[in-house]
Amino acid sequence: MDRVVRLAQLLRTPVVGGDGEVVGRLADVIVRLRGRDYPLVTGLVVRVGGREVFLPAEQVADLDAERITLASPRVDLRHFERREGEVLLRADVLGHRVIDVADVELVRAYDIALEQRLDRWVLTCLDTRRPPHLWGRLRSRAAWPDWRDWKSFEPLIGHARSARVRGPFARLGRLKPADLADLLEDANRTESHEILQTVHADPELEADVFEELEPDWQTRLLGERSDAEIAQVLARMRADDAADALNELPQSRRQPVLDALPAGQRTKVLTLMGFNPSSAGGLMALDVLALAGDSTVAEALRAAGESLAFQPQALTSVYLAGEERRLLGVVTVVELLQADPSARLDDVADRDPVRAGPETDVEDVALLMTDYNLLTVPVVDDEDRILGVITVDDVLDAVIPEDWRRREPPPHPAHRMEEPGPEPASNDIPPAS
Incomplete structure (x- = not known):
């Protein structure tokens, strides 16, 4: 025994x-x-x-x-x-x-x-x-x-040379970005440093985790990094989240971080920073799947499948655009899946889509989404040209009161992850003799 x-x-x-x-x-x-x-x-x-x-x-x-x-x-x-x-x-x-x-x-x-x-x-x-x-x-x-x-x-060993033998992720690689963000917000400085070292092995995951952090924690953890290191994280974040994070940095650090961003991301961030952060323009994603009305359903589905760099929440709908990206209609991906693949978008789209201006308050966008049961709302300028799209998760994050956001999360369902290997020891450990 x-x-x-x-x-x-x-x-x-x-x-x-x-x-x-x-x-x-x-x-x-x-x-x-x-x-x-x-x-x-x-x-x-x-x-x-x-x-x-x-x-x-x-x-x-x-x-x-x-x-x-x-x-x-x-x-x-x-x-x-x-x-x-x-x-x-x-x-x-x-x-x-x-x-x-x-x-x-x-x-x-x-x-x-x-x-x-x-x-x-x-x-x-x-x-x-x-x-x-x-x-x-x-x-x-x-x-x-x-x-x-x-x-x-x-x-969390707190000893760098010992941490290296565990591999880049160990068990943490299976956690969702929001879960890792919760851990970081509960961790002390030493613990958070070690968790971030592990997450840093996957730059895409690291960016996702920073997107999920509360603004004060995000600013604190980014502030401990150099301008170039901050830019590396922001370059992989969604442009709207990167703009918010940049706005929270001290004024003296914003321009150096902006200068270190890749040109494409820098342009997107600067565009979003021109709007009020609590408006539709400040919250919108700039990547929008817009096609001509004579495109077929099959072509639209193929384009959605190939839009790997897009925010998944923004791909619930395909927009019809005319000259200079003027909004002409919208069709959901579910409607596309149910339609004849050879049909034209003109024939299956809603030709009078709900829309918002860039200065529309986020609360008004939330009412639009509620009234019309929408997951996304296109943002257009005065001439109806598509600027971006605002998604329901961004709206919820903005309208949930701060005291609600800081409530204790509901308990996770009781479960244990299965691991291959030897049988675990008994949970009834007797006292040593």
């Missing part, structure tokens, strides 16, 4: 040599992260006199809460120096926060379970519920929390 011990009970346990003499006391346990496998215990840090020394796992004959027995009395007394890829469970994990990937929240690791499998020890579970105290002592077994599989979490 596999044996399980708890790190909290192991710390300061006497370490006894093969001759029965006490060598020192346990200061920490070293593990190596192994991707989808459970972290492997590779050694111990033992305090001997006034120094900390390293003991390889192979030298440990027995790991127990009462005493740790070595296979021989000989100990290398050279001072312990952390090596690349090593994670120290007491220093890096115990008492620190980890990311609960399934429930998308930061939780604290109050204890760690180590399980012996064959002749090796592995980290299998974390205890993330604050232990109840009574007169400074832990209560009985009935008050113990449920133990949860290590694979439900992503550790």
